[in-house]
Amino acid sequence: MLPTINAAQVVTGLTNAGYKCSTDVTYATCTAGAASVWVLTGNHPRPPVVSLHSAGPAEKASAAIAKVLPQALEIAHINERQQITDWFGKQKSTASAQLTAGDWLVDYIVEVDTDEPGVHLTLTDKLCKTNCQAE
Numbered sequence: 001m002l003p004t005i006n007a008a009q010v011v012t013g014l015t016n017a018g019y020k021c022s023t024d025v026t027y028a029t030c031t032a033g034a035a036s037v038w039v040l041t042g043n044h045p046r047p048p049v050v051s052l053h054s055a056g057p058a059e060k061a062s063a064a065i066a067k068v069l070p071q072a073l074e075i076a077h078i079n080e081r082q083q084i085t086d087w088f089g090k091q092k093s094t095a096s097a098q099l100t101a102g103d104w105l106v107d108y109i110v111e112v113d114t115d116e117p118g119v120h121l122t123l124t125d126k127l128c129k130t131n132c133q134a135e
Contacts, residue, residue: 034064061119
């Protein structure tokens with residue numbers, strides 16, 4: 001079981017793993033190839049939101065996320081990473097789905113008929129009580 005780490009430590013881990021990271025007011029965005037990992041910043045014991053995104057057709061975007069998902073979840077010290085990774089792999093023909101894995105709520109969404117089609121996988125910490133979402 002990996003110990004809890006905060007958002008800054010997650011971003012440092014992603015940077016050390018070769019991701020290119022930048023920070024705006026609320027999120028650190030770390031990119032590797034066609035996938036990006038967004039980490040909600042703040043002073044929480046662990047990031048309230050860890051979200052993976054990839055643009056493009058669903059199959060291609062899902063493959064890009066699948067490529068980085070196990071490593072990204074390990075770097076973020078999300079202990080349910082195997083369950084989440086296995087579940088993500090089963091969502092290929094689904095437009096949206098939801099999973100509860102430990103203390104994480106996992107949302108999977110495929111956007112097709114939008115200005116920016118792609119796939120989004122968002123993990124939200126169910127234990128977070130304040131400032132848990134970007135404004």
